[in-house]
Amino acid sequence: MENQPVQTPAVPKLNEKLPVRKISLAAKAKRSFMRQRYLYLLLLPGLLYFLIYKYIPMLGLVLAFKDYNPFQGIVESPWVGFAHFEKIFSNSDVLQVIWNTLSLSFLQIVFAFPVPIILAIMLNEVRSQTFKRIVQSVIYLPHFLSWVVVVGITVIFLRSEGLINSMLMAAGLDSVPFLTNPAFFQPLIVLQVIWKEAGWGTIIFLAALSGINPQLYEAAIMDGAGRLKQIWYITLPALKSTILILLILRLGNVLDSGFEQIFLMLNPFNMDVGNVLDTFVYFKGIQQADYGFATAVGLFKGVVGLILVVTANKLAKRFGQEGLY
Amino acid sequence: MHHRSVPDRILEGFNMLALLLIGFVMIFPFLYIFTVSFSSLSDFLNNDFLLWPKQWVTDAYEYILSSNNFLRSLGVTVFITVAGTIVNLFFTATMAYALARPIAGQRFFILFVLFTILFSAGMIPTYLVVKATGLLNSIWSLIIPVAISPFYLIVMRQFFLNIPEELHDAALIDGANEGQVFWKIVLPLSKPALAAFGLFYAVMHWNNYFTGILYLNDPSLWPIQVVLRQIVVINEPNSALGSTAAMLESPPPPETIQMAAILLATLPILLVYPFLQKHFAKGVMLGSVKG
Numbered sequence: 001m002e003n004q005p006v007q008t009p010a011v012p013k014l015n016e017k018l019p020v021r022k023i024s025l026a027a028k029a030k031r032s033f034m035r036q037r038y039l040y041l042l043l044l045p046g047l048l049y050f051l052i053y054k055y056i057p058m059l060g061l062v063l064a065f066k067d068y069n070p071f072q073g074i075v076e077s078p079w080v081g082f083a084h085f086e087k088i089f090s091n092s093d094v095l096q097v098i099w100n101t102l103s104l105s106f107l108q109i110v111f112a113f114p115v116p117i118i119l120a121i122m123l124n125e126v127r128s129q130t131f132k133r134i135v136q137s138v139i140y141l142p143h144f145l146s147w148v149v150v151v152g153i154t155v156i157f158l159r160s161e162g163l164i165n166s167m168l169m170a171a172g173l174d175s176v177p178f179l180t181n182p183a184f185f186q187p188l189i190v191l192q193v194i195w196k197e198a199g200w201g202t203i204i205f206l207a208a209l210s211g212i213n214p215q216l217y218e219a220a221i222m223d224g225a226g227r228l229k230q231i232w233y234i235t236l237p238a239l240k241s242t243i244l245i246l247l248i249l250r251l252g253n254v255l256d257s258g259f260e261q262i263f264l265m266l267n268p269f270n271m272d273v274g275n276v277l278d279t280f281v282y283f284k285g286i287q288q289a290d291y292g293f294a295t296a297v298g299l300f301k302g303v304v305g306l307i308l309v310v311t312a313n314k315l316a317k318r319f320g321q322e323g324l325y
Numbered sequence: 326m327h328h329r330s331v332p333d334r335i336l337e338g339f340n341m342l343a344l345l346l347i348g349f350v351m352i353f354p355f356l357y358i359f360t361v362s363f364s365s366l367s368d369f370l371n372n373d374f375l376l377w378p379k380q381w382v383t384d385a386y387e388y389i390l391s392s393n394n395f396l397r398s399l400g401v402t403v404f405i406t407v408a409g410t411i412v413n414l415f416f417t418a419t420m421a422y423a424l425a426r427p428i429a430g431q432r433f434f435i436l437f438v439l440f441t442i443l444f445s446a447g448m449i450p451t452y453l454v455v456k457a458t459g460l461l462n463s464i465w466s467l468i469i470p471v472a473i474s475p476f477y478l479i480v481m482r483q484f485f486l487n488i489p490e491e492l493h494d495a496a497l498i499d500g501a502n503e504g505q506v507f508w509k510i511v512l513p514l515s516k517p518a519l520a521a522f523g524l525f526y527a528v529m530h531w532n533n534y535f536t537g538i539l540y541l542n543d544p545s546l547w548p549i550q551v552v553l554r555q556i557v558v559i560n561e562p563n564s565a566l567g568s569t570a571a572m573l574e575s576p577p578p579p580e581t582i583q584m585a586a587i588l589l590a591t592l593p594i595l596l597v598y599p600f601l602q603k604h605f606a607k608g609v610m611l612g613s614v615k616g
Contacts, residue, residue, distance in 0.1 A: 029429075032429055033429070036426075036428055036429060036503070038502045038503035038504035038505075038507075039423045039426050039428045039503050040423070040428070041504060042419040042420070042422055042423040042503070042504065042507060043419070043420055043423035043424070043428065043434065045415070045416050045419055045420065046416050046417070046419060046420025046421075046423075046472075046473055046478070047420070047434070049416055049469075049472045049473050050437060050438065050441060050473070050475075052454065052458065053451065053454060053455075053469070053470045053472070054441040054445065054446070055441075056454050057445075057446030057447075057450035057451045057453070057454045058444075058446045058450070059450075060446055060449070060450030060451075060453055060454065061446055061447075061450055063449065063450065063453075074453070119347070122340055122343065122344055123344070125336075125337065125340050126340065126341060126344065127337070131341065131344075134348075135344045135345075135347075135348050137599075137602060138348040138351050138352055139347065139348060139351050140602055141351060141352070141598065142351055144528060144532075144594050144598060144601060145532070145591060145594070146531070146532030146533075146534060146550050146553075146590075146591075147532070147534060148532075148534050148550045148553050148554045148557070148558065148590075149553070149587055149590070149591055151554075151557075151558055152553065152554075152557035152558055152583070152587055153354045153358070153587070155557060155558055155560075156358065156557065156580075156583060156584065156587075157354070163357065195350070195351070199351065226330060226332060226333055226336075227332075227333045227336045227337070228336065259535065260534055260535050263535065264534070264554065264558060278448070281447065281448050281449065282448060282539075285448060285449040285452070286448070286449075286452065286539065291449055291453075294448075294449045295447065295449045295450060298446075298447030298448060298449055298450075299447065301447070302444055302445060302446070302447055303444075305444075306443050306444045309443055310443065
């Protein structure tokens, strides 16, 4: 596209100009296509993938405006306008689900988001490179485990006859129904996220810290600054822009709450507090085959999510950094 | 070495102690699960806090490994991981390369990819397309619909852009076409990137749980994570492992079976972990440094 030199044929008269240019453009396009045919061949598999599994489903979003009937198919099913969307805002279940999604995201931002920053600062204070490397390897590990394993470990430790409860009972205390009491659902989700991803999350902050000029610390030591003052006046300011960008981008994703994890942690006891938009769509759409309504909820989430992410990215760029795209 | 004040030394010691404690919290569940999986029932019941097996008992492992269901699901997962990663790398690398070359319409195609990161049709329409393309209840439903991660595609394109233009020019002048340049020059040069993204994709496939239950109704096609969930989370070790599991006089207790199953299903990741970690960290940095 850009590498094609623009030719301006010397055609004097206006009314002759148009047909001549058209022909030359078509010929040029053909020539350029023939020259790049192998590139298009390489492009083709990926292009087909995006078309079939990403863009055709977007056409399927019309389901959100239809009363889907499997016998009539998507095209023939009757239109219902915005009926499904009206249902979203009049249905107390959906409002509860939106609330669950937002509050879980909020808890994660308050409690899980700062942990990698603190860990990175702690690691940065370690002088022994060997010690630092070993700790890093150990705290990265949980990132590679599946959610089934993480939830499985949670169940093994917290069930009524699990390690924690046997220790509580050995200490003469009552056993605690961690897995079935809905009050524990959100804290457990946040703790799991911290355990699984906190170490991995340090990578980006450690990279930001490795860029600090060591002379800054030396100068601070000369001025008599202790460790805590160095952290407060040098390390933290160095992380400020990274923290801000990641926080803004995280805010753009408040409607995404980690589908597999939550799905695996849900049980009949915690469904009221644990059901989030993604799991709601699964239960409504796949299990109850209410395609139209489930698609509408999914579309609502997608559109709000798109607006949030684009806004977050704009904000991130305004703070002088590259955004997500 | 700088003079270090007493408060600073105390702070440093406290910091290292705290990091050791955090490291222990990360590793302890594995140690515990490992120990219990190799312990006898009486040792498990009589000690609330086992840190190492008193006597090594391998009943739970024998029981699991004699189960057809477990081995079959392990085989399914191995297949999905190997075939899926090959598909991922092929689709991602070809498209990333084409988009790294001066192809007409480049800007449009890149926006075409980027848009799918920002907005997706969601679960139900995607499910219907997977159904319409005949993949429902086929192992390929776990492979084809996730053939490309748009994010990795963009990062891989960035990697290809960094290959010196002179290499292309020389090969093209020697009469090679773009396809040959890709296969014979660019791919061999890109082994580190292919390894990093291959590992990303492989771990994704190995750990994949949800699309298994979404697209596969036939239990004989279930990947290991789905069976693992039944054994550990749903707490049905015996029914999930099937009646074919060893006819032992006294079958091992469900607890040790659950823990042995977790370790067996995680073993491949634990084995390649030292290798993984290095490449992964590099991949993350590659992804965060965009141009």
